[in-house]
Amino acid sequence: xxxxxxxxxxxxxxxxxxxxxxxxxxxxxxxxxxxxxxxxxxxxxxxxxxxxxxxxxxxxxxxxxxxxxxxxxxxxxxxxxxxxxxxxxxxxxxxxxxxxxxxxxxxxxxxxxxxxxxxxxxxxxxxxxxxxxxxxxxxxxxxxxxxxxxxxxxxxxxxxxxxxxxxxxxxxxxxxxxxxxxxxxxxxxxxxxxxxxxxxxxxxxxxxxxxxxxxxxxxxxxxxxxxxxxxxxxxxxxxxxxxxxxxxxxxxxxxxxxxxxxxxxxxxxxxxxxxxxxxxxxxxxxxxxxxxxxxxxxxxxxxxxxxxxxxxxxxxxxxxxxxxxxxxxxxxxxxxxxxxxxxxxxxxxxxxxxxxxxxxxxxxxxxxxxxxxxxxxxxxxxxxxxxxxxxx
Amino acid sequence: xxxxxxxxxxxxxxxxxxxxxxxxxxxxxxxxxxxxxxxxxxxxxxxxxxxxxxxxxxxxxxxxxxxxxxxxxxxxxxxxxxxxxxxxxxxxxxxxxxxxxxxxxxxxxxxxxxxxxxxxxxxxxxxxxxxxxxxxxxxxxxxxxxxxxxxxxxxxxxxxxxxxxxxxxxxxxxxxxxxxxxxxxxxxxxxxxxxxxxxxxxxxxxxxxxxxxxxxxxxxxxxxxxxxxxxxxxxxxxxxxxxxxxxxxxxxxxxxxxxxxxxxxxxxxxxxxxxxxxxxxxxxxxxxxxxxxxxxxxxxxxxxxxxxxxxxxxxxxxxxxxxxxxxxxxxxxxxxxxxxxxxxxxxxxxxxxxxxxxxxxxxxxxxxxxxxxxxxxxxxxxxxxxxxxxxxxxxxxxxxxxxxxxxxxxxxxxxxxxxxxxxxxxxxxxxxxxxxxxxxxxxxxxxxxxxxxxxxxxxxxxxxxxxxxxxxxxxxxxxxxxxxxxxxxxxxxxxxxxxxxxxxxxxxxxxxxxxxxxxxxxxxxxx
Numbered sequence: 001x002x003x004x005x006x007x008x009x010x011x012x013x014x015x016x017x018x019x020x021x022x023x024x025x026x027x028x029x030x031x032x033x034x035x036x037x038x039x040x041x042x043x044x045x046x047x048x049x050x051x052x053x054x055x056x057x058x059x060x061x062x063x064x065x066x067x068x069x070x071x072x073x074x075x076x077x078x079x080x081x082x083x084x085x086x087x088x089x090x091x092x093x094x095x096x097x098x099x100x101x102x103x104x105x106x107x108x109x110x111x112x113x114x115x116x117x118x119x120x121x122x123x124x125x126x127x128x129x130x131x132x133x134x135x136x137x138x139x140x141x142x143x144x145x146x147x148x149x150x151x152x153x154x155x156x157x158x159x160x161x162x163x164x165x166x167x168x169x170x171x172x173x174x175x176x177x178x179x180x181x182x183x184x185x186x187x188x189x190x191x192x193x194x195x196x197x198x199x200x201x202x203x204x205x206x207x208x209x210x211x212x213x214x215x216x217x218x219x220x221x222x223x224x225x226x227x228x229x230x231x232x233x234x235x236x237x238x239x240x241x242x243x244x245x246x247x248x249x250x251x252x253x254x255x256x257x258x259x260x261x262x263x264x265x266x267x268x269x270x271x272x273x274x275x276x277x278x279x280x281x282x283x284x285x286x287x288x289x290x291x292x293x294x295x296x297x298x299x300x301x302x303x304x305x306x307x308x309x310x311x312x313x314x315x316x317x318x319x320x321x322x323x324x325x326x327x328x329x330x331x332x333x334x335x336x337x338x339x340x341x342x343x344x345x346x347x348x349x350x351x352x353x354x355x356x357x358x359x360x361x362x363x364x365x366x367x368x369x370x371x372x373x374x375x376x377x378x379x380x381x382x383x384x385x386x387x388x389x390x391x392x
Numbered sequence: 393x394x395x396x397x398x399x400x401x402x403x404x405x406x407x408x409x410x411x412x413x414x415x416x417x418x419x420x421x422x423x424x425x426x427x428x429x430x431x432x433x434x435x436x437x438x439x440x441x442x443x444x445x446x447x448x449x450x451x452x453x454x455x456x457x458x459x460x461x462x463x464x465x466x467x468x469x470x471x472x473x474x475x476x477x478x479x480x481x482x483x484x485x486x487x488x489x490x491x492x493x494x495x496x497x498x499x500x501x502x503x504x505x506x507x508x509x510x511x512x513x514x515x516x517x518x519x520x521x522x523x524x525x526x527x528x529x530x531x532x533x534x535x536x537x538x539x540x541x542x543x544x545x546x547x548x549x550x551x552x553x554x555x556x557x558x559x560x561x562x563x564x565x566x567x568x569x570x571x572x573x574x575x576x577x578x579x580x581x582x583x584x585x586x587x588x589x590x591x592x593x594x595x596x597x598x599x600x601x602x603x604x605x606x607x608x609x610x611x612x613x614x615x616x617x618x619x620x621x622x623x624x625x626x627x628x629x630x631x632x633x634x635x636x637x638x639x640x641x642x643x644x645x646x647x648x649x650x651x652x653x654x655x656x657x658x659x660x661x662x663x664x665x666x667x668x669x670x671x672x673x674x675x676x677x678x679x680x681x682x683x684x685x686x687x688x689x690x691x692x693x694x695x696x697x698x699x700x701x702x703x704x705x706x707x708x709x710x711x712x713x714x715x716x717x718x719x720x721x722x723x724x725x726x727x728x729x730x731x732x733x734x735x736x737x738x739x740x741x742x743x744x745x746x747x748x749x750x751x752x753x754x755x756x757x758x759x760x761x762x763x764x765x766x767x768x769x770x771x772x773x774x775x776x777x778x779x780x781x782x783x784x785x786x787x788x789x790x791x792x793x794x795x796x797x798x799x800x801x802x803x804x805x806x807x808x809x810x811x812x813x814x815x816x817x818x819x820x821x822x823x824x825x826x827x828x829x830x831x832x833x834x835x836x837x838x839x840x841x842x843x844x845x846x847x848x849x850x851x852x853x854x855x856x857x858x859x860x861x862x863x864x865x866x867x868x869x870x871x872x873x874x875x876x877x878x879x880x881x882x883x884x885x886x887x888x889x890x891x892x893x894x895x896x897x898x899x900x901x902x903x904x905x906x907x908x909x910x911x912x913x914x915x916x917x918x919x
Contacts, residue, residue, distance in 0.1 A: 204402055
């Protein structure tokens with residue numbers, strides 16, 4: 001038969017072609033080692049599918065620790081700067097490929113989760129609207145807090161999202177790169193969910209402004225988010241070290257400022273103001289926060305802080321970064337305290353003692369999950385006092 | 393509207409129309425362009441000589457959750473096919489052995505391109521100022537992660553289910569040994585991520601994706617299917633559904649700089665360099681993988697190349713960008729010449745260096761030789777007779793003591809590596825366009841095979857300093873190099889690479905190579 005195959009004939013199904021192929025196939029497999037990436041050290045007992053599909057896809061040479069390639073870069077930046085280099089971060093590692101997403105999510109698993117969340121969101125919103133829940137929301141909470149300040153908080157999430165772009169470009173490991181892109185996407189998803197909630201409200205409440213104009217005005221010119229805005233801008237564009245971007249964003253700023261605003265303000269207070277819509281969205285954001293925390297604590301504590309060769313140095317550097325970014329985060333929270341003056345006070349919920357308890361919760365969580373593992377000393381009472389000084 | 397009035401209106405509206413309401417992706421996306429704000433420090437970390445416009449839109453208006461929904465549906469279809477019907481019919485063991493070997497290279501090298509494109513589009517996401525444009529690049533970041541995983545899945549699947557797992561199971565560790573790797577890194581890795589951000593976009597999206605993904609990801613599925621491989625079409629065509637958005641991103645990159653004065657000065661030069669960079673590797677390598685890595689042929693590579701590269705891309709796609717001042721690259725004419733012979737030249741060298749691969753190569757059979765001669769008149773006199781000579785000297789037999797590289801040495805045909813593209817060439821024995829040019833810089837000699845690469849190097853030699861495999865391995869014995877690069881199977885002695893795919897043929901071991909005592913030397917030192 002001719003070896004030129006036309007007309008879409010397929011070797012699997014065309015009997016004539018299949019016969020030729022089967023005659024050439026070895027009688028038994030030529031290799032017994034069938035596990036892809038069998039040479040690597042798995043995080044658990046066995047190499048899992050995530051590790052098979054992601055690990056060692058980074059083609060860096062061995063002078064970037066963890067790399068399996070050799071030699072120089074085949075094309076560099078104008079002027080000769082290398083494609084990737086150890087100098088892109090102050091952190092040191094004996095293996096930049098060591099990080100694992102604790103949930104072992106490769107792309108298909110990641111989008112599957114998010115697709116389910118989207119479908120469920122659609123069903124929830126339909127049920128919520130049909131049930132008329134919107135009637136129960138306190139008007140001030142709805143029109144000022146959700147309309148203006150939740151909208152303004154969307155810019156916080158959007159700014160932190162953008163901080164991931166250079167991390168995705170510059171970081172030195174494959175699983176680091178994939179994790180960074182995914183936690184970045186979660187941040188823009190948060191911003192989009194906030195806008196989705198506002199759009200949804202505008203459909204249910206005639207006159208509720210869907211536009212981002214007022215929230216943007218609040219974010220860029222208002223005093224409530226002034227500290228947060230300056231903090232986010234510096235994480236996004238004034239910081240060049242990709243590890244410092246991730247550390248400042250996900251180990252300090254978001255676990256303190258982001259957690260307080262999402263969990264202790266919007267989610268905790270919303271039900272008191274008759275709002276059971278916002279918690280639906282904030283809960284998704286909190287799921288992403290939890291997943292991100294797993295990822296970034298693996299990066300900074302499990303891998304870099306415990307690095308056999310560089311662990312002590314890395315922990316010292318993380319403490320120095322904490323000294324740099326914690327005061328700015330506290331200042332952002334202090335500015336945010338002004339928001340309480342805009343809502344009707346509910347005793348034991350939105351008064352000063354309740355706010356103080358909420359702040360202690362956030363700082364205690366941060367101490368346990370982020371400060372203690374790097375032996376960072378902090379005075380929770382002093383920090384809370386500083387934040388509370390922002391109450392009007 | 394006063395607050396109390398708004399509440400009443402909401403109540404009245406519900407009473408009048410209690411129909412369920414939700415929010416669509418487009419209703420959220422239409423606000424995206426307003427998500428950003430101006431501030432003093434707001435500038436990209438990756439410099440570009442072009443200015444990207446602040447109001448650039450994207451063509452595919454996705455939000456995060458809608459993106460996930462779309463991809464998840466495609467994943468379900470794709471992985472369902474792979475894990476269900478294709479496994480039940482034992483599809484991986486019904487692939488022609490030659491093609492099984494080709495997929496070790498194609499899938500892994502494409503994975504490198506996809507992986508580096510994650511970083512490349514991260515850079516573009518940083519460089520763009522318009523939120524919609526950033527969003528388009530963000531979608532591509534996620535897509536490239538998907539494609540990295542998908543390409544890996546091909547190797548994973550073939551390793552787990554197929555006839556020869558070696559090479560599929562450890563490509564990420566063994567791929568760096570041979571002569572094809574560094575050139576691949578130039579086009580698929582560094583060319584995408586190292587340089588002016590817009591120049592990288594042109595490399596990745598305007599040339600790599602708009603031009604070469606058609607033959608690489610679409611045409612390859614026809615070759616795969618003809619040779620019994622249904623896994624590759626299942627995965628690659630799913631990849632290609634995302635590539636459309638990436639081409640649109642490339643188009644929008646050009647749109648975003650179209651009104652910038654720098655575009656009229658630099659865009660066509662950058663496009664010409666990018667095209668030559670990409671084609672210099674892809675034209676010969678894809679042709680070689682298709683024609684020499686298969687038993688059943690779909691059509692001569694030169695026809696595929698003409699249709700996808702010359703007509704569709706150089707004519708139609710670039711033509712659409714003509715209104716923005718974009719012209720077909722000057723180097724397209726030279727590339728067209730390479731499309732005829734360069735892959736034959738490259739296979740001659742690749743086969744001669746077969747022990748450094750992570751795949752098995754095969755000499756053309758008699759019927760294949762007939763096909764080559766019919767489609768490339770003059771093929772036998774140049775290549776066919778050499779293969780006959782090599783076969784007669786026992787190049788497939790481990791006991792022969794003959795490696796084809798010896799033929800090049802005996803006949804005084806030195807193989808050089810082009811410094812810019814890192815593609816090997818033999819100027820004294822080729823029918824393609826390669827000619828030897830040697831320049832000295834900082835006490836080091838550099839060889840070049842064409843004027844376009846030489847020009848790039850002359851402009852910016854500091855960008856192209858990478859040593860090549862002959863410099864790296866100089867003075868080292870071949871079996872040592874293979875062992876160090878883990879080029880052996882799980883028995884610790886049989887090579888992953890082999891010079892044949894005959895089911896009854898003997899397999900070469902490290903000892904067989906060691907007996908020949910082949911030592912690397914740098915041909916530039918002899919000049």
